[in-house]
Amino acid sequence: MHMSAAKGKEQSSPAVACRAVLALAAFGSACSDRSPSGPALSPPVSVRLLTCQADVRAQTLTCATPGPTVTGSAAGASADLILGGQGMYVQLRSSNVSYDAGTQIFRADVTVQNLTALNLGTPDGSTVTGVKVFFHSGPTVTAGAGTVTVANADGTGTFTGTNQPYFLYNEILPTGQVSSGKTWQWSVPSTVAFFTFQVLVDAAVQDFFVLTVSVLGGGTVTSAPMGISCSAGNGGLCAARFLSGASVTLSPNTAPGWAFSIAGWGGDCAGSGGAATLVMTQNRNCTVAFAPELTVSIAGSGTITSSPAGISCTSGNSGACGTTFLFGTAVTLMATPASGWVFAGWSGDCMGTGDCMVTMSSLRSAGATFLIATGPASLVIGPKPLIFEVGGHPNIDVVVKDADGNTIPNPTVTFASRNPLVASFSPGGILNGLARGQSVVVATASGGSTPADSLLAVVAVPGGPVVITDITQFSYGVGTTFTVTLVVDMRDSGELLGSTTVSLAWAPWLLTFQSYSIAGSGVSPTVNSSSAGNGLLTVSMADPNGFAGRVEVVKLTFTTTSFPTAGALALTPTELTGAGTFTDLLPNTVAASYPLAVVTGLAASARAAGR
């Protein structure tokens, strides 16, 4: 490979016989016959001489790298390399070439370009040791008389021999960079026809780079070649130097309970597969995040799901009850009870009864306990008893409370009219009076296997009195004692209540009569409970002055049976007259029959609420 000659600037010197203009070959343009094909990835340990020869009389100086191009390998890389390879590893270019015949000085401004993939002139990327271009041999006269010497060398040193002159480019040359220019000068007598020299480049190279690994979570990362063995919390060997150009493979090794996915690679390893392979052409950093496992367990019947998805665990701890999430992921666990069950709360890394969010920075576990649902503890409906005109349609006020007496917001309550000919409900929960009569309306709050319920004694009038009780719930626990107030409501009839006889009948297996007492209206009735064991009781009173409005006649105390069953409490007025007028009010009187149920599992407070 030959450089083409570049004409230098002529300077006349009449005192010198040889008036020839001496031209020093331009290193750079002369090497255009070998265009750099890009930096080599391997360390530039290849050495190629740059042999230059000056032909004084032809006014040329050519620099050649004879022979085929050689390529280097990573063998023996060290902190300081001697290299050449014009157009391959380095590119020397000259400009402003001239010869002063008076001073007999050749001169050329010479630059060095780094064509390698490594920083030249520094062992570590920051310390400047510079790039030395030294004379491996010569300058040697090959024709003519006289001696050629390097006139302005920056120094001499031992490179491939002793006392070799060199020019120092005191800078770091990153890949591709051209150095600042430096003027080379040779003392060349005009009697010299040819001279030759061979130069090489000696430069520290940043022949190693640092690979730093950061580990999050349980596991270790090891390297091949060895050097990295980094564990959680960046313990162990988490940084190592590797020869530049070296191919380093990082392998994750998980600890029990931890997993690794390719999404766990970060930094320079991001996007790698199960193992990350890096070519050390620069300092590199990799982060590795192992994925901790989240396990859940279920007591009772229900499901646990997660967001992001991954957990879908059902009763009996079947399904997806454990999975791993990327380190640092915020996972929300949601517990959903099966029908008839309620979520009692979390355990483990979760607590409370709401959705649980855990941050996956470690192994996590959570337990969910589901209990058989007992339903809302109470259901309060007002006003009760509800009496309204035929055609009327009052809204119903419903409040549902839990066992602790806290109001349950937005409960689901359904209503049913036992006598749809008398009353019915619109979809919006508005009760309509359809005909004169009485209908028991059952309201049920859902959410448990035993819904809380309430009774509405609905009487559609106008006209006559209403014989009702203050029973407000449908279900009672076994062995529950409750009191019922017998009420005769005269408000719509406008009469005063004179004499009254009302029969109360119930399923004797359902309720046991206990006692009675004077109610709030001051009425002192006669209670015949001789047949109470058979589920029959009579209440009678007579007052010529009468009672007005809503008249509480008597309070009757019953106890429910010890086993779940169902039945009814029916009211039958047999005599009802107006005070003073003795008007028979029975034809216009509406009485009621209350469906009742005895169930198990109601809380004591629920039972109390029924009183």
Next chain:
Amino acid sequence: MATPGRLIPGRRPGVRDMQLVTLALLLGCTASEAPQVAPPPVIVFDWLRNGNRDIYRATLDGTDKVRLTSNPGDDQHPSEAAGIVVFTSYRDGNGELYAVPSAGGAEQRLTTTAANETQPALSPDGRHLAYLSDETGVPKLWMSAADGTNPQPLTAGFGFAGSIEASPSWAPSGDRIVFVSTANGRAGLFILTLGAGAPTPLVADSNTAVEPSWSPDGRLVAFASDRTGVTNIFTVDVATLQIRQITTDATTAGQPAWLADGRLVYTSWSGGTPRLRWRDPAVPNSAVNIDLGTGDVQHSAAIF
């Protein structure tokens, strides 16, 4: 310091030896009765005088200088064995090897290639020639017959394609060559055992080691190194690899060459211009300048 007049066993007789033997015979002495006096050692070197570098011969005291070449091109790096001096000459525009009798006489061109053949080293028996050729673009160690025929590379596959090699020096046994290679990135010393595979490192650490010269007794290799700062002469024990500093000059000292009696001749840049010195490695501060007159003198080699 070696005793003047001591005969070194195994050394081949030179011209002066033959003259002494002739004198002894003329005096009626038998060979065994002749005085055991050795002549001053003779060295060859290249000498830049009056703008031209040529090959010269002289005795160690700087006398008896004989100019062996007189070509206008630079002649350098002489090596001597069996009465023949082989050297590099640039008289043809590139480095070629030439030979000239050590007693003076007609020169013979040994190589004719487009590449540079440089730094020749004749084997102790004078039959083979180790030298450098940059035929592949990089100076590599080659060997040929002493007349330059049958050239062949010696280090194919060693180092890497671009590692440079330089400065071959033969072991006195003639079966090994120590040379410089940058196979480890920096210039270091390696030993090639002929016919025994790849070279092995002798001095191949992070310091620069160049210009090796194998001692006549085969135990040591002298070399130049900047391992202590200023480039000086060191020896390395071939068996133990123990390194010993020989010179402690304040300026560069290099290009060591052994004399048959165990002394070292080397080039010193003390004073700014290269001059030859000799010293006995066993005697501290024994350096003696070899007064050859003006001019730059380098690349000495002993005539055995």
